[in-house]
Amino acid sequence: MKSRKLIFFILFSIMIIPNSHYRSVSANPMLNASDTVPLNFSENYQTDWDYNNSFQPTMPNVTQYLDNEFSDFDPAGSTVYTEDEQVPGYNGMWYFVTVTMTNLYITNDHDIGAGEIFIEGGINNADDRYPASTEYSMNDGENQVLSDMIFSGWAVTLGFNLEIRESDGALDDSLGFINGHYDNLVNESITLWTDINEASITFDIEVTQSDTVFLASELLEIYKPELWVDDETSSTEMPDFVFGRVIDGMDNGINALVLQYFFYWTAEYAPDLIGGFKTHDHDYEVFMIFLDKIDPIFPYRYVFNNWFYTDVTEAPSTTIAIFEDTTSTGEFVYDVEISPSLQGFLGTNVSLNAEVHDLSEITDWQYGLVSSENAFTYTPNGVVSVHMTVETSYHTFDLGPGGTEYGFAYAITPLTDDTIIELYSIIEDTFDAGVHIWTYFGIDIPKVAPFTFDVTQVFTAPYGITAYANVIDNAAAITRAQNARLDIDVSGYIGLNFEVPAEVEITHPTQLSYGTNSLSLALKPNIDQTEITLFYGLSVNISYVFWFMSGEILYDQQGEITINPFTDEVTSLAGLLGLGDFERSDIEINDYLSAGFVLHPTLLGPIIEGELSLNLLEVIKNIFKANPYVRIIIFLLEFIVDDFSLTLSATLEAVIRHDIQTTSMGVSLSQSTLTYSDETPQTIDVIIEEGVDLSQGVVLTIPEADYDLDFYVDWSLELGFKSPIDSVIPDISIPIGTLPSWTANLLTSTGGSVTIPGPSPQSSSSTEISDTGSESSDDAGVNGPVVFVIFSYIVVTTIIVRKKK
Structure with a gap:
């Protein structure tokens, strides 16, 4: 019975005692725990600059400038044909035609007896007499x-213009x-x-050949006007050259051909009545004919400089005539x-007067102030053209057959790109020769007249666009153009602020x-809260005089752009002086950063490789374009500035370094400094001397952490100009400085300490005694009930053995 009670007691103890705990001795199972040391890298850098410069460049050679600027002088979206280049799409045919008069019949001889009949005129502008010097004697109802x-030659159509007359003395x-x-x-x-x-x-009518091929030179000959000269001076008034080219393009929905003629004289003279000086x-006049390629026989527009003026102070007329x-x-x-x-030597814009007439007015056109006549005529090839008179010694034009007839007996010289460059280059002589100061007339006129037509705009009203008023009418402009100048005053500041939170995790x-x-x-960097802020202030004052352009740009702005390199977004808060603050968010960073670099979204390792350029011009345009007060500033800035960028050049290798140390006696570390170039964990060994009392734990300290770069970053402000200023003012690089100049440290963060439980003198090198108190621990020590069970098992076994004995 006693044995049974003892066995029951032992089993009951096994059930109850596991809830009781005892001081135990355990082997270290090397289970892991972790602690963190927080870091926060925060730093602010700023530098200021002030840049002033004045350029007075030597004026470039106009010919060289035009050679560099122009591959051609074709209007936008158009094709130009000259000389023997075939013009496609002209809806017409050539015919070689011979026309012979075979019979004349009259119903009224306009005489008591037989009438003396003859024929005057001809086909396609011919003006002959048949018979040449006699008449046909004819009565009513007779044939001759x-x-x-x-007519015998190539023609597109036949234009008849004949009169049958009866010779009757004086009338x-x-x-x-x-x-x-x-x-x-x-x-x-x-x-x-x-x-x-x-x-x-x-x-x-006999047709022996036909052809559908039309060359540029042929079209210019076919349609050229019949020329007359109203001679007011003893100097030659016929043009020395007539240049021409054909332009194929769209004119407000019309598939058009523009025949662009420039009449050129080597000099211009005043009328003999006022001295003939x-x-x-050099002098030039434009004459333009517009054809619809679908129905080209009858032009749909004529453009030339109208002739009328009242005295020399109004000469020449600046009114364009459009029919x-x-x-x-x-x-x-x-x-x-x-x-x-072309703005460099023609100015930026011009105001032009034009008189618009309906085409029908040409049929009853008053010319020479006294006459009225149909100014239309047929050319020798049968198409419709006009009588054109060179009125006055100033070479302006008028419709109608006035003065001396020269007809179509003048050649067309190809208006090639080289010829256009040669004409524009005359302006260099204009600069060198200066002006006539004519106090009597109250006007100043350049001694050498430049070529002032914008040859590339033929589909913009009033079509014959000339900058005459900018260049010739304003003699002061010529003096100003000889003194080209560019003054630049740029001041401001640039700064960077870094906020990089992180932590060191110790396992x-x-x-x-x-x-x-x-x-x-x-x-462990905190990616979501990492920010790099660029803040800046910028004040720009640019004034310029370049040939016939001048102006001034004033700009003043402050702002900041915050970049999170891991989200590719920019948040901008900018204050414009005098206009208050406004905000613009969620702008893609790629809108501002140029190509030519690699930006890595990481805090460690290569951050930037290559060149990083912040396009300040685009920042200004995109952030402020909605503000009505700033639009004019942006317009002026864009007008002459091609590039305005903040640039840094670097290969930015970022690392984080920190020391690690312990103040615990008898403890040493295998390393004293750790370097991170990525997030790969670093391993160190903690060596503890045998028998050292570390019951209070081992203290590990990171005093501070350094965010280091191994070289420097160069900043500069890049300023580039648009044509034509860029031909004399090279791109300007304004050094801002080296910001920052790092040989090692970029940012520093305070560190911290952690305490790790250590061994006490009672433990061996591989075990420790741990007082777990009243709480259970599955991680350390030996469970008390296990000891009790083993002890009870030994006791029970002993009792049973003795009983058997």
Whole structure:
């Protein structure tokens, strides 16, 4: 019975006692725990600068400038043809035609007896007499057999212009006119009656060849105007050259061909009535014909400089005449911007006066102040053109057959790109020769007139665009153009602020033991809260005079851009002086950062490789373009500035270094400094001497951490100009400085300490005694009930053995 009680007691104890705990001795299982040391790298850098400079460059050679700036002088979206280049798409045909008059019939001889009849005029602007010096004697209802060839040559159409007359002494009688054009060119015989039906002529038409190929030189010859000269000076008034080219492009929905003629004289003279003196060397007039390629026989627009003026102070006229099929007639003022590449020597814009007329007015045009006549005519090739008179010694134009007839007997010289460059280059002589100061007339005129036409704008009203008012009318502009100058005053500041939070995670055994203990240290940056802020202030004052351009740009701004390199977003808060603050968020960083570098979204290792450029011009445009007060500043800035960038050049290798030390006696570390170039954990050994009392734990301290770079970063402000300023002012690099100049440390963070449980003198090098108190511990010591069970088992076994004995 006693044995049974004892066994029951032992089993009961096994069930109850596991809830009781005892002081125990345990081997170290090397289970891990971790502690962290917080870091925060925060630093601010700023530098200020002030840059002043004034440039007075030597004026470039205009010919060289044009050679560099222009590959051609073609209007945008158009194609230019000159000389023997074939013009595609012209909807017409050439015919080689021979026309012979074979019969003359009259119904009224306008005389008591037989009438003395003759024919005047011809085909395609010919003006002949048949018979040459006599007449045909004819009565009413009679026929006269003829064999006169009145046309033989290439023609697009046949334009008839004949009058049948009866010679009657001082005043001839007219039997009427045969007018009109005939475009059904085939082999046939036709009879045409006069407008009053008193006579008719029969014509034999013979077509021997045809062709659909038209060269630029041929079109310019076909349509050129019939020229007359109203001579007011003893100097030659016929042009020395007439240059021409064909431009193929779109004109407000019309598939158009523009025939662009420039009439050129080596000099211009005043009328003989006021002395006939030379006013200046070189003179130019433009004449333009617009054709619809689908129906090209009759032009739809003529453009030239109108002739009228009242005295020399108004000469020459600056009013452009436009004749077109329109209902919007009258006088208009056009404000036109000169083509950008020509603005240097023509100015930026010009205001032009134009008189717009309907085409029908040409049929009854008043010329020479006294006459009125149909100014249309047929060219020798049968298309419609106009009579054009060079009015006055100032070479302006007027419609109508006034003065001396020169007809079509003048050649067209190809207006090639080289010729255009040669014409524009005359402006160098304008600069060198200076001006006439004519106090009597109250005007100043350059001694050498430059070529002032914008040849690249033919589809912009008023079409014959000239900067005459910018160059010739303003003699002061010539003096100013000779003294090109660019003054730049740029001041400001640039700064960087870094905020890089992180922590060092130390992974260690739950309790250190005597001997060598391995610890792992890893750097953990806080990506979400990492920010790099660029703040800046910028004040710009640029004034310039370049040939016939001048202006001033004033700009003043402060702001900041905060970059999180891991989200690729920019938050900008900018204050514009005098205009208050406003905010713009979520701007892609790529809008501002240029190509040519690699930006790594990391805090360790290579951060930037190559060149990083912050485009301040784009920042200004994109952030402030919605503000109405700033638009004009942006417009002016963009007008001459091509590039305005903040640039740094670096290969930025970032590392974090920190010392690690202990103040615990009898403890040493395998390393005293750790370096992180990435987030790979670093390992150190903690060596504890045998028998040292470390019951208070082992203290590990990171005094501070350094965020280091191994070289420097160069900052500069890059300023580049647009054409034509860039041809004389090279791109400017304004050194801001080396910011910062690092040989090692970039940022520093305070560190911290951790305490790791250590061994006491009672433990061996591989075990320790741990007082666990009243709480259970599965991690250290030996469980008390296990000892009790073993002890109870030994006692029970002993009792049983003795009982058996």
